[in-house]
Amino acid sequence: MHSFTEENYLKAIYKLQETNGEVVATSALAQVMGVHAPSVTDMLKRMAGKKLVTYQKSKGFKLTEKGKQVAVGIIRNHRLWEVFLVDKLGYKWDEVHDLAEQLEHIHSEDLTNKLDKFLGFPKADPHGDPIPDANGVLPKSKAVLLSSLKVGEQGTFTGVTDHTPAFLNYLDKAGISLGNTLKVKAIEEFDQTYTIQLNDKKGAVISHKVANSLLVNK
Amino acid sequence: MHSFTEENYLKAIYKLQETNGEVVATSALAQVMGVHAPSVTDMLKRMAGKKLVTYQKSKGFKLTEKGKQVAVGIIRNHRLWEVFLVDKLGYKWDEVHDLAEQLEHIHSEDLTNKLDKFLGFPKADPHGDPIPDANGVLPKSKAVLLSSLKVGEQGTFTGVTDHTPAFLNYLDKAGISLGNTLKVKAIEEFDQTYTIQLNDKKGAVISHKVANSLLVNK
DNA sequence: TACAATGATTAGACTAATCTAATTATATTT
DNA sequence: AAATATAATTAGATTAGTCTAATCATTGTA
Numbered sequence: 001m002h003s004f005t006e007e008n009y010l011k012a013i014y015k016l017q018e019t020n021g022e023v024v025a026t027s028a029l030a031q032v033m034g035v036h037a038p039s040v041t042d043m044l045k046r047m048a049g050k051k052l053v054t055y056q057k058s059k060g061f062k063l064t065e066k067g068k069q070v071a072v073g074i075i076r077n078h079r080l081w082e083v084f085l086v087d088k089l090g091y092k093w094d095e096v097h098d099l100a101e102q103l104e105h106i107h108s109e110d111l112t113n114k115l116d117k118f119l120g121f122p123k124a125d126p127h128g129d130p131i132p133d134a135n136g137v138l139p140k141s142k143a144v145l146l147s148s149l150k151v152g153e154q155g156t157f158t159g160v161t162d163h164t165p166a167f168l169n170y171l172d173k174a175g176i177s178l179g180n181t182l183k184v185k186a187i188e189e190f191d192q193t194y195t196i197q198l199n200d201k202k203g204a205v206i207s208h209k210v211a212n213s214l215l216v217n218k
Numbered sequence: 219m220h221s222f223t224e225e226n227y228l229k230a231i232y233k234l235q236e237t238n239g240e241v242v243a244t245s246a247l248a249q250v251m252g253v254h255a256p257s258v259t260d261m262l263k264r265m266a267g268k269k270l271v272t273y274q275k276s277k278g279f280k281l282t283e284k285g286k287q288v289a290v291g292i293i294r295n296h297r298l299w300e301v302f303l304v305d306k307l308g309y310k311w312d313e314v315h316d317l318a319e320q321l322e323h324i325h326s327e328d329l330t331n332k333l334d335k336f337l338g339f340p341k342a343d344p345h346g347d348p349i350p351d352a353n354g355v356l357p358k359s360k361a362v363l364l365s366s367l368k369v370g371e372q373g374t375f376t377g378v379t380d381h382t383p384a385f386l387n388y389l390d391k392a393g394i395s396l397g398n399t400l401k402v403k404a405i406e407e408f409d410q411t412y413t414i415q416l417n418d419k420k421g422a423v424i425s426h427k428v429a430n431s432l433l434v435n436k
Numbered sequence: 437t438a439c440a441a442t443g444a445t446t447a448g449a450c451t452a453a454t455c456t457a458a459t460t461a462t463a464t465t466t
Numbered sequence: 467a468a469a470t471a472t473a474a475t476t477a478g479a480t481t482a483g484t485c486t487a488a489t490c491a492t493t494g495t496a
Contacts, residue, residue: 003452003453005452005453025473025474026473026474026475027472027473027474035453035454035455036454036455036456037473037474037475038454038455038456038474038475038476038477039453039454039455040474041474041475041476042452042453042454042475043452043453043454046452046453057461057474057475058460058461058462058473058474058475085329088336089329089332089333089336090332091332099324099326099329102324102325102326103321103324106317106320106321107320108317108320111303111307111317114307114308114309115307118306118307221482221483223482223483243443243444244443244444244445245442245443245444253483253484253485254484254485254486255443255444255445256444256445256446256447256484256485256486257483257484257485258444259444259445259446260445260482260483260484261482261483261484264482264483275444275445275491276443276444276445276490276491276492
């Protein structure tokens with residue numbers, strides 16, 4: 001099997017490839033992994049030897065098919081355990097990340113699948129992030145940022161791009177939850193503050209930063 | 219926190235102290251840990267530095283109060299996760315040990331306690347082993363080996379001393395389950411084969427080895 | 437009580453994952 | 467295109483946990 005460290009590198013590379021494009025830079029990975037650049041170079045060389053990444057000196061690197069499979073498997077574990085913690089143990093959505101970071105490294109495909117069944121084959125984790133199925137297939141979401149909507153448009157709130165407890169807590173306090181309908185009533189020209197309507201009922205004023213962290217399905 | 223390796227040493231020492239008396243030998247620990255003796259000496263020196271064990275050169279070693287607390291905490295985790303795997307995910311009692319060996323190292327007292335509550339504060343794991351409470355208190359059991367009973371005596375089957383899948387499977391096939399009443403009908407003098415009666419109904423013939431691996435409450 | 441057998445420790449080496457300091461490649465700017 | 471700034475790699479060291487081979491300590495027995 002792979003070490004926890006390797007698995008964490010794979011996950012981090014996967015996420016960087018998703019957002020920043022195919023090829024990942026040493027420094028970017030060092031930053032998200034919280035290590036210094038030479039550690040990344042060393043690790044990447046070892047992982048290239050195991051055919052988990054392709055690596056060309058000073059040219060960056062990307063996951064192989066094998067590396068991608070491992071990464072998606074870990075993401076599947078992570079998100080299923082998050083559902084377990086929230087749905088079954090009563091944790092709040094802003095409390096589960098660190099625990100899931102530990103649980104995701106439990107090595108047993110069978111356990112993952114039994115957990116999936118126990119939870120009723122959920123499609124998304126408590127933050128709306130999609131859960132890959134047993135074959136590693138991750139449904140492509142059509143969600144867009146609330147900040148991309150024009151005045152008058154609306155969508156269903158299905159996910160966040162900021163997973164920090166601080167932001168999640170803010171949403172709780174503001175009464176904004178997954179599944180709510182968000183309608184853009186006005187956008188302030190000066191600073192792009194959004195005035196929105198929740199579930200066709202009460203209104204709310206949110207900053208551009210917040211609108212830029214909310215995913216909606218039109 | 220402590221590393222997984224340290225935690226596994228602590229657990230192993232705890233179990234050896236329980237069965238073989240207070241002071242543990244290097245070679246005994248090496249055997250159960252599956253490492254060679256010098257590794258144990260090295261590790262024990264490090265752990266003595268952390269006040270987890272007391273250690274005197276060539277005299278053996280034992281857990282400190284602190285070491286004992288950590289060990290009991292891990293055993294609590296292990297047994298609660300076993301209950302989860304059997305009761306909630308549908309695993310058989312002979313399949314859960316290796317998974318629980320991984321899950322026991324998840325570091326979160328809060329998670330352990332929430333899991334405990336979710337499971338309904340179970341008193342014992344699927345093999346009948348008692349689960350320490352949140353304060354680390356492990357109820358002293360009054361169970362005795364079936365092999366210590368005389369003809370005519372009976373007891374309730376509450377645990378096993380052999381946790382191997384092979385033995386657990388044998389019990390399944392023989393129809394012997396936790397909670398059954400076992401009454402000793404006869405003991406063959408020649409080889410101490412036991413003839414027993416299950417739940418005051420059907421009889422069964424079991425070897426001395428089996429009778430020596432079953433715990434009962436008289 | 438001395439000697440052999442067993443058990444424990446030291447010495448020296450290895451791997452994975454990290455670090456700092458120094459060097460080399462790549463990219464940017466004039 | 468040369469000079470500079472930034473990013474990546476190499477070199478050499480460190481720690482945890484392990485190993486083998488060699489040595490030292492303990493115990494039981496003749």
